[in-house]
Amino acid sequence: MKPGYFSLVLHAHLPYVRHEEKHRLEERWVYEAISETYIPILWQIDRLQKPLHWTVSISPPVVEMLADPLVQDRYVEHLDEMLELIEIELAEGRSEQEVETLHFYRGRYTDLKTTFLHWEKNLNHAFRTYREQGFIDMVTCTATHGFNPHLFTEQAARAEIRTGLNCFERHYGFRPTGIWLPECAYTPGVDRILYEEGVRYTFVDEHALLDADPTPDKGIGAPVYSPHGVALFPRDQIISGKIWSSMIGYPGHPDYREFYRDLAYDRDWAYIEKFMHPEGIRFDTGLKMHRITGDSDEKDYYVRAWAEHQIDNHALDFAQTLEGHLEAHGGQMFPPFLVTAPFDAELFGHWWFEGPEFLGKVAERLEEFGIETITPALFLERHFQDLETVHVSMNTWGRKGYGDVWINERNEWMLRHLHMMETQLVKDVADYRHASPLVDRALIQLVRHYVLAVSSDWAFILDGQTTAQYAAERFREHTRLFAELETALYQDKLSDELLADHYRAYPFLDDVDIDIDTFLSPHDYYVTEERGSEGEAILVLTPEYTGNVVGDLGRRVIDEVEARAAEGETVYVLTPFKEGLPEYERHNHVHVYRVRLTSPFLEHVMNQVAAQNVAYVKLAHELVAKVPFKAIHQFDWMTIPAARSLAKALQVPLYSTMLSFETTRNPHGHGGLFDAIHRIENSVLAEADTVYICEQLSTEEVGMRYAIGDNVKTCLPLDASPYGQKRLKKNTK
Structure with missing residues (x-):
């Protein structure tokens, strides 16, 4: 075997264009995709009858339309109309070249109908069967191909992903671990949702990795992990461009079928009217009688044998090109070099009529050349330990590589x-x-x-x-x-x-x-499902509560809260809002509310503290309607006013942890701010049931500057609850 791997991914997607009324032109998009892409791809899978390691992505709109009896019956009617038109054409005494092409189409449309009826009009059954036989792998897309970088809420992004997976699982009997993100559009954070929904890999354009931080050591020669552990497989544009480059791509060869010339426009209206739209609109029949020929408008007739000859030539050329590409990177190990080639499935068959046959021939040539094909799922199974983790910015495979196609003056x-x-x-x-x-x-x-x-x-x-x-x-x-x-x-x-x-x-x-x-939202789910079922709770007020704490206070608060939660206590934490962090999050028994100021920005620190305390009190009284609190625990002087007010209003014990005091932080301090903080600290020493101070402060030292009583204690070890066995006052609210 040659070094490295090749992975082909085909994404089948159309918008949901099923309409109850007949003669909707958009519904013909489905007929064209079935006739020119989906069934011809199935023909190649059936012809080869072996594991191809192709990955086929089918979006929920396509899945649903393929399964819809109305669409199925109308497609059969469409095939019958096409066969009728072909018979009429053959009876018209056309030229020898036209007759040869018409015979090709008659055989093809007869085979299309035979295949469609064989699968009982539901091609989902065909793809599912070939997947279960191990010939192909399958993934899906989000519910309707929503462009995830422009979704406003996390809930909408999750709904698109989860709904798409649910739909696919209902039709195909399994939940895929891979997904095609619409437009290969990745945005930071969507990987967390994907991982939580069971998705382990997706696809991005190559610049996503080349511009990643850090740049992956293997460039686009291997997938990478996103920060949340989803593998991102990059498109190899050199190999993809070999097929679809406007300059050197195979589909432009003169012997291939001309897409833009259809029989409907070559016949008089009186002749073709029966097969056109009742409102007098011409549309493509699908009978395209000419080959590309050249750049001029003059087109020669399509010769199927010539096209088949070029399919063989181009499949061989592609295999040779891929062989050279892999050998050029043959030194890469752990993992070996991977070429990922993701395409819209409709490019093969619809836009490039001979495309499905090309893919089938390529599969045969790659085997002859000893080039191993692999699915992303199998690649991860073999090499999951060999991948780097990087940060990837928002990107797509669209024009200019970002969101230009989906937000501009025409659609914003x-x-x-x-x-x-x-x-x-x-x-x-x-x-x-x-x-x-x-x-x-x-x-x-x-x-x-x-x-x-x-x-x-x-x-x-x-x-x-x-x-x-x-x-x-x-x-x-x-x-x-x-x-x-x-x-x-x-x-x-x-x-x-x-x-x-x-x-x-x-x-x-x-x-x-x-x-x-x-x-x-996580908070709404908790409120509607679980609030009130956890019993009495502890209310904690703290100026610091983030996962990236630096100071002793923040670390002590988190350790204290987590220790109490581990003992089965339910803890509600109120802390100031910080940009980049959620306003509410829950970790088992710990509920964290990051509280926004209710007033405009205030310059003086004491005004800011006062506004923050007002916000604490307001939210706490909203919580009290559903949550019975049995104690208040405040940290640092900035939360004392709210804690004192709430403890008095709720008639529950007040606990305080003061790791430092203003006089110890600023032993030579004086002035209005110093005095104000000193008064606030004195107030909690007088009113709290217990005040805990750190080991570095002695009660004697504190007593020299503050009025203290027997309620001042040294902080307990984390494995000892600060609330002890003391009987908590009944919450009468």
Whole structure:
């Protein structure tokens, strides 16, 4: 075997274009993909009957349309119409070259129908069968191909990922560990969601790794781990470009079929009208009679034998090119050099008619050349210990490598509507979840409208100005339906009939695929599910509580809280808000609230402290409505005012930990600020049930500067609860 590996990844995706009414031109996108890409790829898998180590990604919209009886029956009608048109053409006395090409098409469309009916009209069964036989591997995509860097909330990003996985699992019987992120768009933080949802690898463009921090030692010759442990497989643009470069790519060869010349435009309207749209619109039939020929508008007829000859030539050339590429990197070990070649599946067959046959021939040539093919899943199984961890910035495989395609002057208006829908879903699920089965169905339908609106296809189409009117109308329709249903929810006007009408318009996804809890924030989930079930809690107020603590105080607070939680105590921590950290997070029995100031920025430190304490008190009184607190524990002087107020209002014990005092921090201090802090510290010494001080401070030293009593103690070891066995005063609130 040659050194290194080759991994082919094909991503099958279309927007959800299933419509109840007939003659929608967009639905023909599905027919074209089935006829030109999906079935021809299945033909190659079936012909070769061996493990190819191809990875096929199928997006949920494609999965759902392939499984839809309406789409299935209409596709059979489409095939019958095509066969009828071919017979009419053959009866017209066409030229010898045309007749030869028409015979090719008659055989091809007959085979398409035979294959489609063999799989009982559901090609999901075919891909699933070949995957279960070990010929291919399979992954999926997010629910509707939403462009994740532009999603506003974590909940929306998770909903797209989880819903897509759920849909795929329902149809294919397993949950994949890989996923194709729409547009190969990676953004920091999405890897955490992916990992939490069971995803272990995805795909990025090569500049994602070349611009990573640090730059990987092996460049794009191996995947890397993201900070949260998801493997990122980079596209090798040299090898991918060998196929699709506009300058040297194979599909432009003169002997291949011409994509832009269709029989519908070569025939008089009276002749072709029967096979066109009832409103008098011409569209491609799929019978493309000419070959590329050259750059001029004059095109010669397609000769299938010539095309097949070039398929052989190009497959051999590709194998030789790949062999040289791998040998040039043959010195790489741990892991060996990997060429990852991810493509849109529709490039093979639809845009390059001979593409599926090329892939089949390449599989044969690679085996002859001793080049090992491998799936990303198998690569990780072999080499999971050999990969580096790097930080990767936001990137895509689109124009200019970032988000230019999906946010520009033609489509940026969509984002404000999408962001509004996301935030409304977070609110609606928190407010209405489980109010009744009908309400839950409405929430599921709201999620369905949202994911159909968030598809990256609409922004992509608007950018390219191809079927821009359809894309804009579809987007506006989903936002309109969302608003209509949300209004019915608010006004208590939901009904089975209304929900049925909404689903009937776009019957995408089963209700079981959509988990409305995905739109609950961690705090909302806790509030709706578990708050009140944990018993009495300790309320901790501290000016420091982050994972990157530097000072003694921050470390002591975290250690103290974690020690009490390990003993089974429920602990609520109130601490100032810090940019970059969540306002709420939960770790088992520990609930951390990072509290924002309720007033504008205040310059004087005492005003800031006062405003922060007011915010503590306000939030604590909101919590008291659901959480019974049995004690208050404050740290450092900056939290004393709120702690004293709350302990008195709730009639619970007050505990204080003071690792230092103003007079020990600033022994020569004087002036207004010094005196104010001194008074605040004195107040807790008088009112707290117990004040703990660090070992470096003696009670005698503290007593020289403060009025102390028997309640002042040295800090206990962490394995001893500061609350001891003392009977806690009853919380009467």
